[in-house]
Amino acid sequence: MFYLKLAARNIRQSFKNFLPFLLATSTMFVMSYVLAAIAFSPELNQLQIQPKTVSMILMVGLAILAPFSIDISVYAYRFLLKKRSREFGLYDVLGLGKRQITIVALYELGMLFLFTMGIGLVFGISLAKFLFLIFVTILGGHVFNLSLTILSILEPLAVTGITFILLGIVVSWTIRHNSSLSLLHSENKGEREPKARVKLAFLGVLLLAIGYYMAVTVKSGETAVKMFAISVLLVIAGTYLFYMTFTIWYLQRQKKGRRYYRPEKFITTNAMLYRMKQNAIGLGNITILITMTIVTLVTTVMLQVGVSQATLKNMPYTTTLNALGQHSGEEMSSKDSLPSEKQFNRAVATAAQQSNVSITKGISYVDFGSQSVKVNDSSHPKITEITQSDAQNAQTVQIISRQTLIKMGNNVPNIGKNEVLIHNDNGHFNPDSITWFGHQLVVRGQTDALKNFPIAQFNSGNTSFIIVAANDQVVQQLIDSQNRMIRDGDPYQLPIRQFLINLNQTDSAKLVDAFTKLTDENMARYSVDRYSYLKETLSTLSGFLFIGFTLGLTFVLGAALIIYYKQIAEGEQDREAFRILQEVGLSKKEVSRTINSQIRLLFFTPIIIAVIHFAGSYVMVSKILTVFGVADSQLMLTVSAIVIVVIILLYYIIYKVTSRSYVKIVQRQV
Amino acid sequence: MLLEVNHVEKVFKTRFSNKTTIALRDVDFSVDNGEYIAIMGESGSGKTTLLNILATLERSTHGQVLLNGTNITNIKENDLAKFRREHLGFVFQDFNLLDTLNVRDNIYLPLVLNRETVQAMKMRLDMLAPQLNISELLNKQPFELSGGQKQRVAVARALMTKPDLVLGDEPTAALDSKNSDRLLNLFEKINDQGQTILMVTHSSVVASHAKRVLFIKDGMIYHQLYRAERSVSEFNKEINLAMSTILGGN
Ligand SMILES: Nc1ncnc2c1ncn2[C@@H]1O[C@H](COP(=O)(O)OP(=O)(O)OP(=O)(O)O)[C@@H](O)[C@H]1O
Numbered sequence A: 001m002f003y004l005k006l007a008a009r010n011i012r013q014s015f016k017n018f019l020p021f022l023l024a025t026s027t028m029f030v031m032s033y034v035l036a037a038i039a040f041s042p043e044l045n046q047l048q049i050q051p052k053t054v055s056m057i058l059m060v061g062l063a064i065l066a067p068f069s070i071d072i073s074v075y076a077y078r079f080l081l082k083k084r085s086r087e088f089g090l091y092d093v094l095g096l097g098k099r100q101i102t103i104v105a106l107y108e109l110g111m112l113f114l115f116t117m118g119i120g121l122v123f124g125i126s127l128a129k130f131l132f133l134i135f136v137t138i139l140g141g142h143v144f145n146l147s148l149t150i151l152s153i154l155e156p157l158a159v160t161g162i163t164f165i166l167l168g169i170v171v172s173w174t175i176r177h178n179s180s181l182s183l184l185h186s187e188n189k190g191e192r193e194p195k196a197r198v199k200l201a202f203l204g205v206l207l208l209a210i211g212y213y214m215a216v217t218v219k220s221g222e223t224a225v226k227m228f229a230i231s232v233l234l235v236i237a238g239t240y241l242f243y244m245t246f247t248i249w250y251l252q253r254q255k256k257g258r259r260y261y262r263p264e265k266f267i268t269t270n271a272m273l274y275r276m277k278q279n280a281i282g283l284g285n286i287t288i289l290i291t292m293t294i295v296t297l298v299t300t301v302m303l304q305v306g307v308s309q310a311t312l313k314n315m316p317y318t319t320t321l322n323a324l325g326q327h328s329g330e331e332m333s334s335k336d337s338l339p340s341e342k343q344f345n346r347a348v349a350t351a352a353q354q355s356n357v358s359i360t361k362g363i364s365y366v367d368f369g370s371q372s373v374k375v376n377d378s379s380h381p382k383i384t385e386i387t388q389s390d391a392q393n394a395q396t397v398q399i400i401s402r403q404t405l406i407k408m409g410n411n412v413p414n415i416g417k418n419e420v421l422i423h424n425d426n427g428h429f430n431p432d433s434i435t436w437f438g439h440q441l442v443v444r445g446q447t448d449a450l451k452n453f454p455i456a457q458f459n460s461g462n463t464s465f466i467i468v469a470a471n472d473q474v475v476q477q478l479i480d481s482q483n484r485m486i487r488d489g490d491p492y493q494l495p496i497r498q499f500l501i502n503l504n505q506t507d508s509a510k511l512v513d514a515f516t517k518l519t520d521e522n523m524a525r526y527s528v529d530r531y532s533y534l535k536e537t538l539s540t541l542s543g544f545l546f547i548g549f550t551l552g553l554t555f556v557l558g559a560a561l562i563i564y565y566k567q568i569a570e571g572e573q574d575r576e577a578f579r580i581l582q583e584v585g586l587s588k589k590e591v592s593r594t595i596n597s598q599i600r601l602l603f604f605t606p607i608i609i610a611v612i613h614f615a616g617s618y619v620m621v622s623k624i625l626t627v628f629g630v631a632d633s634q635l636m637l638t639v640s641a642i643v644i645v646v647i648i649l650l651y652y653i654i655y656k657v658t659s660r661s662y663v664k665i666v667q668r669q670v
Numbered sequence B: 001m002l003l004e005v006n007h008v009e010k011v012f013k014t015r016f017s018n019k020t021t022i023a024l025r026d027v028d029f030s031v032d033n034g035e036y037i038a039i040m041g042e043s044g045s046g047k048t049t050l051l052n053i054l055a056t057l058e059r060s061t062h063g064q065v066l067l068n069g070t071n072i073t074n075i076k077e078n079d080l081a082k083f084r085r086e087h088l089g090f091v092f093q094d095f096n097l098l099d100t101l102n103v104r105d106n107i108y109l110p111l112v113l114n115r116e117t118v119q120a121m122k123m124r125l126d127m128l129a130p131q132l133n134i135s136e137l138l139n140k141q142p143f144e145l146s147g148g149q150k151q152r153v154a155v156a157r158a159l160m161t162k163p164d165l166v167l168g169d170e171p172t173a174a175l176d177s178k179n180s181d182r183l184l185n186l187f188e189k190i191n192d193q194g195q196t197i198l199m200v201t202h203s204s205v206v207a208s209h210a211k212r213v214l215f216i217k218d219g220m221i222y223h224q225l226y227r228a229e230r231s232v233s234e235f236n237k238e239i240n241l242a243m244s245t246i247l248g249g250n
C-alpha cells in the first residue's frame, strides 16, 4: 500500500516528465485501435472491390504497427527512466532497497497502463467516429461504418499489454544492473563512438537495390501484390541497415575529409555521429512511415479520381443498350449468337417509345469483343494462337470496323479489304503486316486518338491494340477464323449488338428501365446507365478513401510522435553541449546556424529517402492500380506530385513546431 | 595594465518578483601582464558573478572592464563570442568538455571556431600536450578520463588560443587533493612562462598558490595580499589569518 501511494505520488509530482511518455503510449494505442477497428469491422466485407486485399493490407499495417508501437514506447520509457534514474539512485542511497524501488516502478507502470487505456480508448473511439462522420458529411450516402467490435479493442490491448510487460522488464533490469552511484549519474553517461561496419553498410544498400529492382521490374498485376510484399520487406530492412551503418560509415569518412575542421561541419558531424545509434532506428521509422503515407494516399486518391476518369473514358456514352442472341449452345458460331440488326433496332425503338425518349442521336453497331493472342516481336507477326491474358507475349486485341469508328465521329482514312489500321491502346505495336489466323493483312498505318470509343470491357492493364478493318464483313471473317482456333478452356468472346447514346440523367434511367422490361425471348438484353454506375462505384470506393486517409493520418501521427520525441530527447542532450560551445566562443548566430544545419539534415534525410522509396515503388503501385482498372500514367504523376508536396508541407509543419521545443530547450538565456 | 576593473556593479532582478540582489557593489582592481591572481570569498560573495563579467558571459550593471584597453562591457552581442575565443581562456569547475568530441577535437575546438589550419592546431597541441601530460589521452573520449585528466584537457583547451587571460572558476573544486595540487603546480608553471591567470576560489589552500590574493566581501574588494617570496604553506597561513580577521568582523 505504501509503495502504491509512493508510486501515485511520483506520477502526480513529476507529471511533466510522465506526460510525453503517456502521449507516446496513448497515441500508439489510438493508432492501433483505429486500424484494428477498420480491419476487424464486419462492414469491410461490404466493400464490393477486393475486400480480402483491403483486409490483408490492413493486417499488414497492424503487423508493422505493433513493433513500431513497442519500439516507440520503449524509447519514450527509457527517456523517462534516464530523467528519473537520479531519483531512483537517491532512494537507493537513502535506504529503500532495489527490490522496493522496482516494486514502486512497476506500480507506476501499472497506473500508466490504466491511463493509457483510458486516454487511448476515449480518443480512439472519438477519432474513429469523427473521421467517419467527416466522411459521411463529405461523401454522403452509405459509406463505411465503424462499429465497435471486441477484436478491435483486444488487438491494441494486447500490443499495449505486451509493451508494458516489456517496460517492466526494462525497468527491473535497469535497477538491478546499475549501482546506486551509476543511477545517480546516469544522465551524463558517455558513449563510445560507433564503429562503422562497412560490410553491413553495403549489405543495406544491396538490400535496397534488390528491393527496388524487384519493384521496378514487376510484371503483371496478379503477381505484383506478392512481389510487392517481398520487396517492401527488403526495403524496410535495407532502410534500417542503411541508417545504422551507412550513415555512420559516411559520417566517419567525413571526419577524415579535408573540410572536417570547418566549424559547422566539425560540430554537426560529431553530434550526429555521437547519437547515430539511437538516431538510426528513429530515422528509419520516420522514413518508413512517410513512405507508407505517400503510397497509401497516392493509391487511394488514384482509385478515387482514376476510377471515375477511367469510367468516363471507357464509357463515352451515358447510356448503353446491348443484346446477345439466345443460343442453344451447340456448334457456336459468332454469327449465330448475334441477334439480327432489325430485331435489335426494333427493341431499342420500342424502349424509346415506351419511355418517351428521343433516340435520333444514338448509334448502333456490332462489338466483336476482344481476345488475348500471342504476338511475337516482328515486323510481320503471325498470329495463330489464343492465350491467357497474363501469358508471355500476350496482347489483348479488339477488331473493329472503320464504319463503326466513323459512326462514333472519328476521322478514319479509306482502306481496302486486305488492309488494316492499328490503334495502340497501351503499347507500341507497329508492324508492316499481320497474319491474323491465316488472313494476310497489310498495315496501312496508325489511327489517331480514338474518340467516343467504349473500351469498358477492354483490359486496360495489359498491352493492347485495336485492329481497324475496312467493314463489318471483313471483321466478321477475321473473327470467324479466330474462333475456329479456339481450343477447350480458351476464353470465348461473343459479339454483341450495341446501342450508344448520350442522354440526361432522367432520360437515361427511363430508357434503361424500359429496355430491361421488354419481353423478347430471342435476345439476352443488357444495359448500363453511366450515372448510376458511377454513383455506385464511387460509393464503394469511398470506403477505400476512408481507409486510405485513416491509414495516412495514422502514419503521419506516428511520424510526428517520433519526431517530437527526437527533438525533446536531443534537446536535453544538447543543452549542455551548446552551453559549453557558447562559453568556448560560439556566437549566438553560429549556435542557431549549427542547430539549423543539424535539424535540416535530420529533417531532409527521411523525406528525401521516403520520396526515393516511393519512386522505387512507383511502377509497382501503378501495376497494382491496374488491377482496379486505373491506368492513367499522366494522372498518376500529377497525383503523386500533389501528395508528395502535401506530405512535405505537413512534415515541415510538424518539424517546425517540434523543433521549436528543441531550440527552446537548447538556447542559453543570457 | 592588462586588465582594469573600474567600479563594477551587478544587480540581479528576478523576473517574477521585484526583489533585487546586489551581487557586486563596487569592485575595483587591476591586473598586470604575467600576474597570477586568486580571488577569495565566501559562498554567495559574488565570485562567480565577477568572473562571468570578466568572461563576458554576463554584463555588469555599472562600471567598466578594460582588457588591453578595450572596454569589454561595450562589445556588441554578436562580437562577444569572437572576442572570447580570441582573448580569453576558461577552466571551469566541471571541466565542460563535449561528450561528442574525442579529447583531441575538444582541445582543437576553439581554434576550429577560429578557422585555423590543421597544421597550426597540431603544432600548438604538440607543444602543450607533453607539458600537461595528456599525450596518451588524445584519442580517448571524455567519459573515459578521470577528473584530473579532464581538467588538464580543459587547461589545454584554454591555452590553445594563447589567450591574454586565463580565467578559472573553482577549477579544483571537483578534484581530490592530489589532483588539485597537480593542477595548481601546473598553473604555477604556465604562469612562470608568462601566462596571466585569474581564478576564484573559496579555498585558502588553492589561493596560496597564487602570487596575489584579493578578498571579496559584500560585493567589494576588501583586502589583498601578495605572496612575494613566501612558500605556499606560509602564504596559506597568512591567508587564513586574514580571513578570520575579515570574517571575524561579522
Ligand atoms: N542569475 C542570478 N539571478 C539572481 N541572483 C543571482 C544570480 N546569480 C547569482 N545571484 C546572486 O548573486 C549573489 C552572488 O552569487 P555568486 O554565484 O556570484 O556567488 P559565489 O561567490 O560564486 O558563491 P559560491 O562560492 O557558492 O559559488 C548571490 O546572492 C546569488 O544569489
Ligand SMILES: [Mg+2]
Pocket: B047, B048, B049
Ligand atoms: Mg560560484
